[in-house]
Amino acid sequence: MGTVVTSQVASRLSQSIQGVGIGLRSQHYAHILTHQPDIPWLEALSDNYLGGGLPLHHLEQIRAIYPLTLHGVGLSLGSVDPINLDYLARLKTLADRIEPAHISDHLCWSSVQGNYFNDLAPLPYTETVLDYVAERILQVQDFLGCRILVENLSPYLQFRHNSLTEWDFIAALLDKADCYLLLDINNVYVNATNHGFDPLDYLLAIPPERVKEIHLAGYEDQGGFLFDTHGYPVQTGVWQLYQVALERFGSVPTLIEWDTDIPAFEVLMAEAEKALAYWPQA
Amino acid sequence: MATPPSELRQLQTLFYQAIAPQPKASNGATPSNQASSNQDAIAQLAAQIRIQDKLSFEQGLAAYQGSVMGKLTRALEEIYPVCCCLVGAEFFAAMSRVYVRKYSSHSPDLGDYGEQLPSFLEQFEPAAALPYLPDVARLEWSWHRVFNAMDRPGLDFPALANIPPEQWEQIRFELPHNSILLASPYPIHRIWQVNQPGYVGSAAVNLEQGGAQLLIWRDRLETRIDLPSEADWQLLQAFAAGQSFGEICAQFLNQEPEIDVAAQLPIWVQRGWITGFSIAEMADP
Numbered sequence: 001m002g003t004v005v006t007s008q009v010a011s012r013l014s015q016s017i018q019g020v021g022i023g024l025r026s027q028h029y030a031h032i033l034t035h036q037p038d039i040p041w042l043e044a045l046s047d048n049y050l051g052g053g054l055p056l057h058h059l060e061q062i063r064a065i066y067p068l069t070l071h072g073v074g075l076s077l078g079s080v081d082p083i084n085l086d087y088l089a090r091l092k093t094l095a096d097r098i099e100p101a102h103i104s105d106h107l108c109w110s111s112v113q114g115n116y117f118n119d120l121a122p123l124p125y126t127e128t129v130l131d132y133v134a135e136r137i138l139q140v141q142d143f144l145g146c147r148i149l150v151e152n153l154s155p156y157l158q159f160r161h162n163s164l165t166e167w168d169f170i171a172a173l174l175d176k177a178d179c180y181l182l183l184d185i186n187n188v189y190v191n192a193t194n195h196g197f198d199p200l201d202y203l204l205a206i207p208p209e210r211v212k213e214i215h216l217a218g219y220e221d222q223g224g225f226l227f228d229t230h231g232y233p234v235q236t237g238v239w240q241l242y243q244v245a246l247e248r249f250g251s252v253p254t255l256i257e258w259d260t261d262i263p264a265f266e267v268l269m270a271e272a273e274k275a276l277a278y279w280p281q282a
Numbered sequence: 283m284a285t286p287p288s289e290l291r292q293l294q295t296l297f298y299q300a301i302a303p304q305p306k307a308s309n310g311a312t313p314s315n316q317a318s319s320n321q322d323a324i325a326q327l328a329a330q331i332r333i334q335d336k337l338s339f340e341q342g343l344a345a346y347q348g349s350v351m352g353k354l355t356r357a358l359e360e361i362y363p364v365c366c367c368l369v370g371a372e373f374f375a376a377m378s379r380v381y382v383r384k385y386s387s388h389s390p391d392l393g394d395y396g397e398q399l400p401s402f403l404e405q406f407e408p409a410a411a412l413p414y415l416p417d418v419a420r421l422e423w424s425w426h427r428v429f430n431a432m433d434r435p436g437l438d439f440p441a442l443a444n445i446p447p448e449q450w451e452q453i454r455f456e457l458p459h460n461s462i463l464l465a466s467p468y469p470i471h472r473i474w475q476v477n478q479p480g481y482v483g484s485a486a487v488n489l490e491q492g493g494a495q496l497l498i499w500r501d502r503l504e505t506r507i508d509l510p511s512e513a514d515w516q517l518l519q520a521f522a523a524g525q526s527f528g529e530i531c532a533q534f535l536n537q538e539p540e541i542d543v544a545a546q547l548p549i550w551v552q553r554g555w556i557t558g559f560s561i562a563e564m565a566d567p
Contacts, residue, residue, distance in 0.1 A: 132284050193336065
């Protein structure tokens with residue numbers, strides 16, 4: 001298992017992102033194209049642009065102004081079903097067209113026997129599963145011709161037969177699959193609270209050179225446990241953990257994610273500014 | 283290709299059975315055989331879950347069940363906004379939950395979910411008072427598919443100009459890729475129009491005004507619903523059926539001599555209704 005990045009693709013992906021970006025949502029197309037707000041980059045949800053027409057047209061207009069990353073939910077990297085090659089081919093076509101700084105999906109599975117629940121389900125953390133998922137990620141990277149970022153999620157169920165912690169599983173996977181991490185700080189915080197561990201143990205286990213992006217979002221307290229709704233401002237505990245992450249991982253490009261009850265773009269801009277205030281002053 | 287570990291296969295199958303929305307009988311009860319297999323799956327899954335202080339198995343399970351139901355019902359709401367207007371948000375939400383329990387998703391793309399809603403609505407007793415609802419749903423599904431379809435190049439004029447005259451009869455003209463012909467005995471276009479956001483004018487619809495024959499297609503970026511004349515409608519169907527130009531001319535000369543196919547063709551090309559062509563194989567003599 002080796003490096004998969006070819007020189008041609010490496011040059012395409014060399015266009016890098018910096019600073020704090022914002023998740024692109026269709027509600028904000030008009031605002032962004034009209035006002036061209038001062039944001040360093042945007043993240044598009046790849047699944048929304050696998051067809052053509054107006055959505056792709058808007059994305060290309062925005063791409064002409066801003067660097068973009070592609071973030072998806074459909075690869076089902078941990079599923080026992082074969083990789084969906086049609087989906088993968090459409091993702092590659094999109095990437096060839098809009099030249100993202102990078103492509104990411106989640107460390108999860110979302111389909112079995114051809115049935116999708118279009119949600120992010122957790123994996124058991126064992127050596128066998130680690131080997132299997134690493135091989136799948138290598139297959140995807142081979143096809144796309146670049147390394148991908150995998151994102152940690154917030155599982156609400158954990159398996160009794162886990163032989164590894166989530167952080168050890170991820171650290172080993174990054175090495176074995178030669179891929180990168182999209183570190184969701186909100187998810188680390190939510191998991192630490194729900195499953196009772198110290199989030200610092202998690203951060204300390206992650207190799208800094210593999211962290212290429214950070215996600216920040218708001219959770220919801222469901223009375224006893226935390227739920228990752230992406231429909232609220234980033235909470236205090238998550239900001240504190242973000243500060244620790246920046247100290248450990250350096251100034252990693254960070255994204256403000258908001259998926260339900262999407263507010264005005266200015267609200268997201270204010271969250272991005274708040275995140276930037278945690279960065280060391282140049 | 284990576285070989286999936288068998289214990290992972292068992293676990294994922296179990297997990298899916300435990301969280302997938304379960305069908306309910308018309309009286310609202312879960313059919314007993316499905317209930318028991320779902321309850322079995324939940325019990326077997328529970329045995330494999332680590333107990334947490336803050337988050338019980340039941341809460342974790344409910345979080346996934348609720349999230350899956352929410353994602354699929356929201357997908358329907360986004361694809362069928364006019365149907366939602368016609369029946370009201372509360373009715374639509376309840377109807378969506380019944381649909382989601384009956385039809386699982388088979389694609390990573392949520393935009394592929396909901397294709398059976400029109401035929402489901404035909405059988406859905408509580409909506410029987412709105413007989414036009416299934417056809418309105420057909421129009422919305424068509425619009426959604428055409429709006430999101432892949433981009434295609436337009437008609438290759440130089441290539442068409444290069445076809446020698448002796449082959450003209452064999453040309454099969456193609457309607458825009460992913461275009462849809464939809465007919466209904468109800469005025470579904472009018473119903474659709476008055477329920478669009480930002481529509482200004484009288485929202486009254488006369489159900490007796492007659493049916494609709496629609497061509498739903500995309501003119502580059504613009505998704506359009508055209509109302510072809512009766513002559514155009516008949517021609518559109520002949521083109522959609524893949525008949526050659528010669529066959530179409532002969533058929534219309536026989537059956538509809540007042541329709542001048544050769545005169546219509548350039549008008550259609552100008553409208554954008556013809557976006558491709560191929561040459562039909564000659565039948566063996």
